Amino acid sequence: MGTLRLTAEAGLRLAKALNALGQYGEALDILSDARARSPQIRDTPLVHDLDVTRAVLYRELNRPADAEPIYRALIAIYDADPTLSRANRVTLLNNLAEVEAAQRHFADATKAQRDVVAERTRMFGESGLETLSAKSALAAYLSNDGSAALAEGISLHRQVLTARRALSPPNELAVAASLHNLGTSLDQAGEYHEAKEKVLEAVAIRSRMLGPDHPDTILSRRELAGIMMSAGDLAGARETYASLITSMERTRVRATATEEQRRSYFSQSAQTYKLMAFLEAQAGRNSAFAYADAARSRTLLELTTSSEALRSAGDLTGTEELGAARRALGRLATADTSQMNDADRMQHAVAIDAAAARVGHAEAALQSQHPQLQFSSKFQPIDRSRLRLAMGDGSALLDYIVLGDRVLLLWISPDGTMGSANSAIPGLAETARSYVAMLSAPALAGTAADPLADRAVFAWKDGSFRLRRIDEAIPDDAELVNDVGPIRDALAHGLLSDLPPEVQKSTRWIVVPDGPLAAIPFDTLFVNGAPIAARTVVSYAPSLGLLIDLTDRLKAHQSLRGDAVMVIGAPAFDRVPAGSPLQAWSALPGSKTEVSDLARRYRLTPGKTVFTGTDATEARLRQLDEHGALMRYKLIIFSTHAVVDPASSERNAIILMGDGQHPDSDGFVRASELMSLRTSADLIVVSACESGVGDWLDGEGAMGLPFALFASGSARTLLTHWSVGDQSSATFMMRFLDKMDHGASAAIALQQTKADFLAGRMGEKWSAPAYWAAFSLFGAP
Numbered sequence: 001m002g003t004l005r006l007t008a009e010a011g012l013r014l015a016k017a018l019n020a021l022g023q024y025g026e027a028l029d030i031l032s033d034a035r036a037r038s039p040q041i042r043d044t045p046l047v048h049d050l051d052v053t054r055a056v057l058y059r060e061l062n063r064p065a066d067a068e069p070i071y072r073a074l075i076a077i078y079d080a081d082p083t084l085s086r087a088n089r090v091t092l093l094n095n096l097a098e099v100e101a102a103q104r105h106f107a108d109a110t111k112a113q114r115d116v117v118a119e120r121t122r123m124f125g126e127s128g129l130e131t132l133s134a135k136s137a138l139a140a141y142l143s144n145d146g147s148a149a150l151a152e153g154i155s156l157h158r159q160v161l162t163a164r165r166a167l168s169p170p171n172e173l174a175v176a177a178s179l180h181n182l183g184t185s186l187d188q189a190g191e192y193h194e195a196k197e198k199v200l201e202a203v204a205i206r207s208r209m210l211g212p213d214h215p216d217t218i219l220s221r222r223e224l225a226g227i228m229m230s231a232g233d234l235a236g237a238r239e240t241y242a243s244l245i246t247s248m249e250r251t252r253v254r255a256t257a258t259e260e261q262r263r264s265y266f267s268q269s270a271q272t273y274k275l276m277a278f279l280e281a282q283a284g285r286n287s288a289f290a291y292a293d294a295a296r297s298r299t300l301l302e303l304t305t306s307s308e309a310l311r312s313a314g315d316l317t318g319t320e321e322l323g324a325a326r327r328a329l330g331r332l333a334t335a336d337t338s339q340m341n342d343a344d345r346m347q348h349a350v351a352i353d354a355a356a357a358r359v360g361h362a363e364a365a366l367q368s369q370h371p372q373l374q375f376s377s378k379f380q381p382i383d384r385s386r387l388r389l390a391m392g393d394g395s396a397l398l399d400y401i402v403l404g405d406r407v408l409l410l411w412i413s414p415d416g417t418m419g420s421a422n423s424a425i426p427g428l429a430e431t432a433r434s435y436v437a438m439l440s441a442p443a444l445a446g447t448a449a450d451p452l453a454d455r456a457v458f459a460w461k462d463g464s465f466r467l468r469r470i471d472e473a474i475p476d477d478a479e480l481v482n483d484v485g486p487i488r489d490a491l492a493h494g495l496l497s498d499l500p501p502e503v504q505k506s507t508r509w510i511v512v513p514d515g516p517l518a519a520i521p522f523d524t525l526f527v528n529g530a531p532i533a534a535r536t537v538v539s540y541a542p543s544l545g546l547l548i549d550l551t552d553r554l555k556a557h558q559s560l561r562g563d564a565v566m567v568i569g570a571p572a573f574d575r576v577p578a579g580s581p582l583q584a585w586s587a588l589p590g591s592k593t594e595v596s597d598l599a600r601r602y603r604l605t606p607g608k609t610v611f612t613g614t615d616a617t618e619a620r621l622r623q624l625d626e627h628g629a630l631m632r633y634k635l636i637i638f639s640t641h642a643v644v645d646p647a648s649s650e651r652n653a654i655i656l657m658g659d660g661q662h663p664d665s666d667g668f669v670r671a672s673e674l675m676s677l678r679t680s681a682d683l684i685v686v687s688a689c690e691s692g693v694g695d696w697l698d699g700e701g702a703m704g705l706p707f708a709l710f711a712s713g714s715a716r717t718l719l720t721h722w723s724v725g726d727q728s729s730a731t732f733m734m735r736f737l738d739k740m741d742h743g744a745s746a747a748i749a750l751q752q753t754k755a756d757f758l759a760g761r762m763g764e765k766w767s768a769p770a771y772w773a774a775f776s777l778f779g780a781p
Contacts, residue, residue: 048077054067055071059095065099068096075096093113097113106145113137116137117138126163132164136178150185154185157185173206179202180198183196190230213247221247225237238276245272245276275403276291277292277408286418290382383548386548392508398511398512402515404428409421423494423498427460433519439769439773442768442770442771454470458481491520492525510541512547519721535755536751538747538751566604567612568656569591571667574587575614588639590729594687598637616640616657622665630678632680634682635683636679636685637733654669675708679712681714684717686709686717717777720775732771736749757772
C-alpha cells in the first residue's frame with residue numbers, strides 16, 4: 001500500500017508540473033496511469049485529488065465530455081459514504097451541471113442542479129444567497145431545455161427576483177442580474193415586450209451603480225439589442241449596438257488599460273461587432289467588412305503597427321524594457337500555483353498585478369517617447385484601395401464571421417466586387433472538430449495523439465457530426481461515420497456553396513477564418529467535385545487590417561539587407577540532465593536530417609546561421625535577439641518540438657535546449673517570449689510535429705504561435721494544424737523549399753507541394769490529407 005501511495009503522489013506532482021508547462025496530454029496520461037496503479041486506495045483524499053485534477057484539465061481543454069464521468073464517479077463515492085463532506089459533494093454536483101450544460105445536455109444539467117438547490121436550501125435556507133445563486137443557475141438550464149421546461153425556468157427566475165428584491169438591505173446588483181436573466185428567458189419564450197422591460201431595468205441599475213461602460217452593463221445593453229432583433233426592430237437594434245460599440249471603444253483606449261486587460265475585456269465584447277456585421281450585411285452595406293474586422297486581432301494589430309512605427313523611426317530605445325516586462329508577466333501567468341499555500345498565492349497575485357503594471361508603464365513610456373505609437377487601435381472603415389493591393393491580382397477574399405452555428409460569409413471577387421451570404425452549419429464547432437479528427441487520424445494512428453484511439457465520429461439526426469468516446473451512450477438514431485466525405489461535404493456546402501462562380505474559379509484564395517473555422521484546412525474541401533488543393537492557392541490572414549499591414553511589412557523587408565536563412569533545431573534532447581522537464585521530449589531523427597540538409601542547401605555556418613545540438617538553446621536565441629542578429633534573416637526555420645495548448649495560448653512554445661540554471665532559459669520559448677523577439681523575416685517556419693494555431697479568443701483570433709511570431713516582426717508564418725510525422729514533415733519541408741528556391745512565392749510553393757503529395761508523387765501513402773493538409777500559411781499572401 002505504501003508503494004502505491006508514493007506512486008500516486010509522485011504521479012500527481014509530475015502531472016501538475018507538466019500541466020504548468022502546457023503538456024496537458026502527457027499530464028493526463030500520467031494521472032490516468034497513477035490512477036490505474038492505485039485501485040486499492042480509490043476512496044482516499046489522494047485519489048480524490050488525482051481525479052479532480054483530471055477533471056479540471058479536461059475542462060481547461062474544453063473537453064467537458066471527458067470531465068463528466070469523472071465527476072459522476074466522485075459523486076458516487078460521496079453518495080456511498082455519508083460521512084464524507086456534503087459541501088464537497090455539492091461542489092462536485094455543481095461542476096457536473098456545468099459540464100453537462102457545456103455539452104448542451106440541459107436535461108442532465110437540470111437534474112444535477114436540482115440536487116444542488118436542495119442541498120443549498122438545507123444548508124442556507126430558501127432565501128440564502130448561495131441558494132438563490134443555485135436557483136438562478138437551475139432556471140438558466142431549464143430555460144435552455146426546450147419549450148416545456150422554459151416556462152418553469154421563467155417561473156423560477158421570477159421567484160429568485162422576488163426573493164432578491166425582498167432582501168434587507170437589498171442587493172441591487174443581484175436584482176439586476178435576476179432582471180437580466182429573466183429578460184433573457186422571456187426573449188427565448190417570445191415575450192419580447194416584458195423581456196425588454198426587464199432588461200431595461202437591469203441596464204438602469206447597472207448603469208447607475210457600475211457605469212455605462214462596465215462589462216456587466218454592456219452585457220445587459222447587448223441583451224437589450226438582441227431582444228430588439230428578435231422582435232424585428234432592426235433599426236433599434238442597430239442603434240443600440242452602435243452605442244455599445246462606442247462604449248467599448250472608449251473603454252479599450254483608456255490609458256490605464258494594459259494590453260492584457262484590453263484583450264480580456266474585448267474578448268467578452270466581440271460578439272457585438274459580429275452582430276453589427278450581420279445587420280449591416282443584411283442591409284447590403286459594405287460596412288459589414290469593417291465591423292467584422294473590428295471583432296478580431298485588435299491587440300495583434302496594435303502590436304504590429306507599434307513595432308513598425310518604432311522601426312520606421314529607427315529608434316528601438318525602450319523596447320527592451322517592454323519585452324522584458326512582457327516576458328516576466330508571461331512567466332508569472334504560467335507558473336504552477338497548485339503547491340502554494342494561501343499566503344504564497346496572495347503574494348503571487350500581487351506579483352502578477354505588479355508585472356502587469358510594469359507592462360503598462362513600459363507602454364506609456366514608449367508612447368510618450370514616440371507619440372506615433374498606438375497601443376490601442378480605433379474602429380475605422382476598411383481602406384478598400386489598400387486592401388485590394390494587399391490581396392494582389394487575381395485573388396479572392398473569403399471573410400467569415402461565426403456566431404454559434406450561424407456563419408456570415410463576406411467575399412470579394414478578383415474584380416473587387418463585394419458580397420455576402422448567410423448560412424448555418426448544425427453543431428459547427430463539433431462538426432469542425434470531428435472533421436479535423438478524421439482528417440488527421442491516418443498520420444496519428446498508434447500514437448498518443450490519435451484522436452480516434454478511443455473515439456469515433458457519429459452523424460446526429462440534426463445534421464451535425466460529433467466525436468464521442470466509444471463507451472459513451474449514443475442516441476439510437478445517431479449513425480457511425482467511417483468516411484470523412486460526408487463531413488467534408490457538409491462543411492463545403494455551408495462554407496462555400498454560396499460563393500459566386502468568379503470566386504469559386506479564382507486560383508488564389510485569402511481566407512480570414514473565425515472561431516472553429518480556424519482549425520479547418522480549407523484546401524481539403526471540394527468545389528465542383530475536386531479538392532481545392534489541386535488548383536487553388538490558399539493562405540490565411542488574422543484580419544483584413546493585418547493582411548494590409550503584413551503585406552506592407554513584407555514590402556518593407558525587401559529593402560533590408562542581411563543573411564538569407566537562419567536555422568535552429570534538432571536540440572540534443574538525449575543529453576539533457578536528469579530531472580529536467582526537457583526529458584519528456586525525445587530527439588527527432590528527421591529534424592537532425594532536415595537541419596543537415598538545410599545547412600548544405602544554404603551553405604550555413606555553424607554558430608552563425610545554423611544552431612543545432614547543444615547549441616540550439618533558448619539562451620542562444622535570446623543572445624541573437626539582444627545583438628539584433630535576428631533582424632538580418634529573411635527566412636528563419638525552427639526544426640524542433642512545439643507545445644500547443646488549446647486551453648492557454650500563453651503556454652504555447654517552441655522547445656529548445658535550456659541551460660538548467662536560469663528561469664529565462666528553461667528551453668520553453670513561450671508565446672510571450674516569442675512576442676518580445678525582434679525579427680524582420682519574410683517567413684518564419686516552425687517545422688515541428690505540431691505547431692498549430694492555438695486557442696481562439698473572441699476579439700483576437702488565433703492566439704497561438706502565429707500571433708506571437710507576427711508580433712515579433714514576421715510577415716508570414718508556416719505552421720501545422722496537427723502532429724505530422726517526423727519523416728513526412730522533413731520531406732514536405734524540403735519539397736516546399738525547393739519550389740521557393742526556384743522562385744515561387746511561399747503561398748504558391750505551398751500549394752504546389754500539397755498538389756504533389758495529393759497526386760501521389762511523394763508516395764501513395766503520403767497522398768492522404770493527413771500528411772500534407774496540416775501545413776498552412778498565415779500572414780501576407
